[in-house]
Amino acid sequence: MENTYFVTGIHTDAGKTVTSAFLQLVLDADYWKPIQAGDLDFGDTDRVKAWTGLPADRYLPERHRLKTPASPHYAARLDGIDIQLSDFTLPPCTRGSAPLIIEGAGGILVPINDRETVADLIKQINVPVILVSRHYLGSINHTLLSIKYLQAMDIEIAGLIYSGGDSPETVRIVGEQTGIWPLVELPEFEELTAAALRKVAEDLRPVIQGKLLNKINLQ
Incomplete structure (x- = not known):
């Protein structure tokens, strides 16, 4: 599916959900969270809805809704579920060929069962x-490891986004060692509101659309 992107992070709290909401606004996309573990009353799909203010029909249902906020393999075991890769195929978007943002669970090596991970x-x-990276002590290591693993798995990296904070040296060394420079750097939100996120999306929309939307025109 053209202009479909899987948002994953260098660790669980890197900022995947905020970034997914940002990308949904910028790309005028639909959103899908294949696995939600815990927070079933107000999960990541609900957070993205609240931050974007987009209609409910722009959100596709989760394939697995697990009760425990834990690694999907363990949360699924507690629910008596064995998650299989065959459970997951791209769902149709609500608007035909609209872009789609898919948000993963945790980082790329978080297990989804006893055999496979988010990378699988x-x-x-496909x-x-x-x-999504975030600036903290140790994030260079986590970012480089994540990039190297994705490359070893022959997974295409469409871009890197830093979520929150500012560390030019981190950006420089990661870029120098991998050749991957950030699409954008999202600010640290003092208070994450729909208005604040929409303002950032409006400011950065031309940059993201110019780098990601190679095959369709949403103007």
């Missing part, structure tokens, strides 16, 4: 990745 799920769905 990405291979199964779409490019947008990797």
